[in-house]
Amino acid sequence: MSKKAVVLVTRKLPVAVEARLERDYDARFNSEDKLYTSDELVRLAAGADAILPCHTEKLTAEVIERLPDSVRSICSFSVGFDHIDLNAAKARGITVTNTPDVLSDATAEIAMLLLLGAARRAYEGEQEIRLGSWGDWSPTYRLGVQVTGKRLGILGMGRVGQIMAKRARGFDMEIHYYNRSRLPTDLEAGAVYHEHLEQLLPQCDFLSIHCPATPETHHLMNAERIGLLPDGAILVNTARGAIVDDDALIAALCSGKLFAAGLDVFNNEPNIDPRYKALENIFMLPHIGSATRETRDAMGFRALDNLDAIVCGDAPLDRLV
Ligand code: DGY
Numbered sequence: 401m402s403k404k405a406v407v408l409v410t411r412k413l414p415v416a417v418e419a420r421l422e423r424d425y426d427a428r429f430n431s432e433d434k435l436y437t438s439d440e441l442v443r444l445a446a447g448a449d450a451i452l453p454c455h456t457e458k459l460t461a462e463v464i465e466r467l468p469d470s471v472r473s474i475c476s477f478s479v480g481f482d483h484i485d486l487n488a489a490k491a492r493g494i495t496v497t498n499t500p501d502v503l504s505d506a507t508a509e510i511a512m513l514l515l516l517g518a519a520r521r522a523y524e525g526e527q528e529i530r531l532g533s534w535g536d537w538s539p540t541y542r543l544g545v546q547v548t549g550k551r552l553g554i555l556g557m558g559r560v561g562q563i564m565a566k567r568a569r570g571f572d573m574e575i576h577y578y579n580r581s582r583l584p585t586d587l588e589a590g591a592v593y594h595e596h597l598e599q600l601l602p603q604c605d606f607l608s609i610h611c612p613a614t615p616e617t618h619h620l621m622n623a624e625r626i627g628l629l630p631d632g633a634i635l636v637n638t639a640r641g642a643i644v645d646d647d648a649l650i651a652a653l654c655s656g657k658l659f660a661a662g663l664d665v666f667n668n669e670p671n672i673d674p675r676y677k678a679l680e681n682i683f684m685l686p687h688i689g690s691a692t693r694e695t696r697d698a699m700g701f702r703a704l705d706n707l708d709a710i711v712c713g714d715a716p717l718d719r720l721v
Pocket residue numbers: 454455477478479480481503689690
């Protein structure tokens with residue numbers, strides 16, 4: 401019987417995913433779900449053929465350069481790959497894969513929850529009930545922004561963006577989008593394409609961010625671009641914190657330029673800018689866009705499908721480099 405490939409699994413994964421790893425690989429599990437330091441990760445990778453990380457492990461160029469020669473692939477349990485320096489991996493001949501498609505529905509669900517929660521002031525209402533400060537009902541009490549029939553701008557019309565558009569159509573929203581390239585008419589499904597982000601922004605009662613975090617999208621939503629949104633707009637981010645400039649967003653939320661924001665992702669998670677916590681007009685969640693049982697199983701299986709292919713000498717479905 402041939403020797404099983406050795407896989408360093410950096411975080412605790414769903415039971416069914418770990419069972420498949422146990423069956424097919426010589427897996428090094430992290431049963432305590434401890435967040436490894438870079439030094440620990442490099443040390444634990446000694447003799448491993450592959451690493452199965454999450455977005456919580458920062459595989460920078462410096463870390464990748466220190467990985468043992470045995471490591472031939474990094475199969476990430478994530479669609480995002482901003483935590484992996486692809487150039488450094490490529491330079492070392494390490495194959496890198498991600499898990500697209502399988503988390504699009506779950507992420508669009510959270511984007512819709514944030515959009516509704518931000519518009520209808522869910523955080524403030526929830527707090528009032530929990531803290532016992534709910535007073536009388538009044539016609540002018542806790543007025544929010546109606547979602548039905550409004551214009552939704554989608555920044556990044558990939559898989560998640562397209563599902564978000566579909567869900568938003570259920571609220572009769574008018575869909576506008578900006579994407580590097582225009583979608584075919586059938587996928588556009590009536591959405592209005594804007595060739596430049598600066599053309600899209602003034603059309604957005606709501607803006608939902610669904611593009612990847614890359615050097616090009618870093619702080620894409622800065623003060624100047626937030627300024628192009630209509631007064632009282634609502635910004636939703638389920639992609640990555642790095643796409644938004646915290647200073648600019650916080651200033652717009654404080655000044656009333658933006659009515660509210662719905663955020664599932666932040667710069668420097670989990671140690672986010674403390675100013676966010678003091679703002680009542682944000683509906684915040686702790687990076688749980690893909691956190692459903694079904695999706696986390698599917699992400700694990702997709703990462704393992706990629707690993708299986710690599711180990712068998714086949715082309716993995718989701719090869720990044
Ligand atoms: C992803 O898959 O990129 C999600 O953000 C969870 O890591």
